Amino acid sequence: MAQVKIDQGQVRQVAKLSRLDLSEAEIAQFSEQLSAVLDYVAKLNELDTTNVEPLAHCLPVSNVFREDKARESLGTAKVLANAPEHDGQFFLVPKILEE
Numbered sequence: 001m002a003q004v005k006i007d008q009g010q011v012r013q014v015a016k017l018s019r020l021d022l023s024e025a026e027i028a029q030f031s032e033q034l035s036a037v038l039d040y041v042a043k044l045n046e047l048d049t050t051n052v053e054p055l056a057h058c059l060p061v062s063n064v065f066r067e068d069k070a071r072e073s074l075g076t077a078k079v080l081a082n083a084p085e086h087d088g089q090f091f092l093v094p095k096i097l098e099e
Contacts, residue, residue, distance in 0.1 A: 004038035006031050 008031045015022045022030070076089045085092035 004035060004042055006034040006038065 008027050011022070011027045011031045011034070015027070080086045080089070080091070083091050
């Protein structure tokens with residue numbers, strides 16, 4: 001298994017692109033941690049998965065959503081009952097754009 005090494009220069013570059021202000025200690029720590037993650041992934045790639053069926057979830061799951069069917073709506077009075085502010089049948093929201 002070839003060791004994958006993330007050097008401190010790569011960590012600095014990613015931190016710069018992400019606009020992260022990392023200390024030298026954090027850069028060294030992240031370099032080691034990211035290298036360990038990539039080493040683990042490389043180790044997993046050594047496994048023979050030719051007869052393993054791909055799956056999206058490790059447990060059998062079924063759709064838990066309710067049946068999609070039309071039904072009566074709440075109505076304006078119920079919808080606006082908990083609104084902080086409303087004007088007749090409309091929600092009032094703070095103005096955020098200038099004219």
